Amino acid sequence: MTTTTGTLPASFQRFRRLRSSEGLRSLVRETRLDPADFVYPLFVTHGDNVRAEIPSMPGQYHLSLDQLAGEADELRSLRINAVLLFGLPAAKDDEGREAYDPEGIVQRAVRTLKQHAPDLVVITDLCLCEYTSHGHCGVVRDNQVDNDATLPLLARTAVVQAHAGADIVAPSDMMDGRVAAIRDALDESGLVQTPIMAYAAKQASAFYGPFRVAAESAPQFGDRRGYQMDPANAREALLEIEADIAEGADIVMIKPALSNLDIIARAREAFDLPLAAYNVSGEYAMVKAAASAGYLDERLATLEVLTAIKRAGAGIIITYHAKEAVRWLS
Numbered sequence: 654m655t656t657t658t659g660t661l662p663a664s665f666q667r668f669r670r671l672r673s674s675e676g677l678r679s680l681v682r683e684t685r686l687d688p689a690d691f692v693y694p695l696f697v698t699h700g701d702n703v704r705a706e707i708p709s710m711p712g713q714y715h716l717s718l719d720q721l722a723g724e725a726d727e728l729r730s731l732r733i734n735a736v737l738l739f740g741l742p743a744a745k746d747d748e749g750r751e752a753y754d755p756e757g758i759v760q761r762a763v764r765t766l767k768q769h770a771p772d773l774v775v776i777t778d779l780c781l782c783e784y785t786s787h788g789h790c791g792v793v794r795d796n797q798v799d800n801d802a803t804l805p806l807l808a809r810t811a812v813v814q815a816h817a818g819a820d821i822v823a824p825s826d827m828m829d830g831r832v833a834a835i836r837d838a839l840d841e842s843g844l845v846q847t848p849i850m851a852y853a854a855k856q857a858s859a860f861y862g863p864f865r866v867a868a869e870s871a872p873q874f875g876d877r878r879g880y881q882m883d884p885a886n887a888r889e890a891l892l893e894i895e896a897d898i899a900e901g902a903d904i905v906m907i908k909p910a911l912s913n914l915d916i917i918a919r920a921r922e923a924f925d926l927p928l929a930a931y932n933v934s935g936e937y938a939m940v941k942a943a944a945s946a947g948y949l950d951e952r953l954a955t956l957e958v959l960t961a962i963k964r965a966g967a968g969i970i971i972t973y974h975a976k977e978a979v980r981w982l983s
């Protein structure tokens with residue numbers, strides 16, 4: 654009598670043995686998400702009692718300063734330890750003055766958060782695009798973003814943010830030499846302990862679309878391809894990261910995350926600094942839109958995406974999904 658097994662090859666691996674129960678799957682799981690992996694972005698705005706949902710990013714809000722204590726409490730209860738601040742200024746001008754105004758919205762938000770929740774790690778996005786009337790990340794001269802004229806303004810912004818109490822400053826402008834300029838300015842101001850998280854390999858990506866609605870920061874002419882990276886280039890991304898490390902970055906970031914898992918993995922192999930990945934607004938909005946249309950299971954899709962980013966090598970994940978992910982993990 655021949656049995657079913659009798660017809661099988663003499664030897665093959667039964668991978669399914671370790672997949673047969675959640676207990677076994679959990680025992681052999683290689684990658685686990687933890688609330689401490691996440692950085693949650695916040696958009697702060699002037700006004701009172703503002704909690705306005707951002708249409709392009711369902712579940713994310715413009716928040717006035719009075720909302721921040723409650724936000725910090727919620728994050729603490731979820732064991733999310735870090736936020737990344739973006740500001741909506743009262744007015745925009747050609748040189749982005751509110752970015753480096755000590756009373757600018759982000760500086761005020763930092764002070765409010767640190768006062769209420771001293772243990773929360775407050776990271777400040779450092780860029781001019783939310784503050785400039787033309788929407789570019791630097792000073793515009795002759796219809797071009799002038800790299801070297803922008804550096805002193807970024808350096809000044811970093812010092813003002815750090816003086817307000819920012820735990821980490823995070824330049825996202827993609828000007829060449831800005832990490833060195835910021836490090837020098839911080840050190841000269843006695844802020845030697847303030848770390849720099851550099852948006853090191855940041856591409857000119859279509860996936861920032863929903864954010865630009867949220868931050869009202871779309872360029873009013875042209876695009877960002879003259880300073881942000883070409884998404885086609887991986888070797889250049891590694892050079893950008895190497896340069897930022899040489900200039901003094903303490904943490905390096907790759908952005909967007911999901912379209913750059915190869916670069917995350919290569920950077921993890923090549924460099925030993927803490928590595929962050931930014932799961933950007935478009936990645937978030939895609940999941941939200943598909944879920945609300947009933948095309949995918951939001952919980953499973955979100956956790957799969959975040960797990961993949963971590964598995965690729967990012968130890969720090971900046972994500973709008975942070976709160977929901979933590980709820981789903983527990």
Ligand code: PBG
Binds near residue numbers: 782861864933934
């Ligand atoms: C500012 C900045 C941007 C993002 C982070 N910092 C927008 C841009 O470069 O156009 C994008 C974040 C997101 O899409 O979630 N330069």
